[in-house]
Amino acid sequence: MADAQPYRQIGIAGTGRVAGAIGLALAGHSVNPLQVWGRDPAKATALAGSIGRAHATTHLASIGEACDLIVLAVSDDALQPSIHDLAAVASAESSFIFHVSGRSGAAILEPLHVKGWRTAAVHPAMTFTGDPQAEVRQMIGARFAVTGSTLRAGAEARAIVAFLGGVPVDISEAHRPLYHAALCHGANHLVTLIAGAVDALSAAGVDDPAALLAPLVRAALENGLGKGMAGMSGPLLRGDAATIGGHVSALRRDCPALLPPYRAMALATLDALEQANGSAPSGACRSLMEG
Structure with a gap:
């Protein structure tokens, strides 16, 4: 995964501060422009515009069907419903999906893992204030807690952290709440x-x-x-x-x-x-x- 653009298309689910910063940081690692989805279409359109090399989509399912890397950057309360919605999409064995919630590990993504998706939790241990350009810079050297559902998923998650300029720190599933x-x-x-x-x-x-x-x-x-x-x-x-x-x-x-x-x-x-x-x-x- 040394290529500058190792993914065919990256999808961002979420329109908040973390979604904006990670989307901006990953935009150069996607062959095709990023897809951005949010429950508020206006916010999704605005976020896609701020990323630049991205476009908004009105259906979460389209991200699940088209993207081989998906970032779930929704609120903690919206995480499980979003996973449920994505699990209804036909399995794409080559897809890798991670969420950025701090409190949850990879187990919450099990409905996707059992369908063949590679799954992980990747949590940036930093604050996000709504300045994506500054936050992309702040990610350089920042620590990211990584919990993979498998050894392969954990390795891919650590590669994502490297794309972001961060330092991966492995946290076991059992220790995520602590x-x-x-x-x-x-x-x-x-x-x-x-x-x-x-x-x-x-x-x-x-x-x-x-x-x-x-x-x-x-x-x-x-x-x-x-x-x-x-x-x-x-x-x-x-x-x-x-x-x-x-x-x-x-x-x-x-x-x-x-x-x-x-x-x-x-x-x-x-x-x-x-x-x-x-x-x-x-x-x-x-x-x-x-x-």
Whole structure:
């Protein structure tokens, strides 16, 4: 599969941000222009126009019949119905289909696999904001979780990741939910934490909370990625109960909505420090968090 155009025709099912970025990235690997399908024909037409070398189709079945590579980039809730619709199309043994959902592996594609299709899950571990040109560049070096229904399908999925410029990471079917939970915990919850900190700084009278936080948060992120819990600093590590008590009082008074998540994360931090260091951090700090 070293050819620049190893597929006769590539089909994109979906019209969202991921569909747009992957469609744009794969357009050069299809001999014929891409086919794009979406439940909203206007969105499908718009996406085909943004890709350039593509055209919209009004029937998902036409993608199943014409394309030897199909990308299922629909929402999680629409994934199973789309698979059901494609499974009603006559089998095309040479076709390869993958979905981009993080939570599901290849098993959800079994109705297609039993009909002779090669199937896989290929999830890009990155965010998509609706700028396909930028996201095609961001895929270079990004990690993609790959789960193939067979060894052959897994190898083909890894080749697709190479076309996108990414790095494949094999995730077993059984571990897909844990993999996805880890991403959501690390990325989605990080946004929640930062938003809460920004709100508290605004309440404290800071005019530009994001500018104040940015260097600290970026340094903490690099420390956490590079050193794990050994990158921790601050009053919980020191066991400074008086400081933590002041936090609790201030949050209760000025930002009461932030107090429960602050306490929950502080307790999780104390647990992680105890596990990493083999001894319990300050009992006084724990009492403040549990009180």
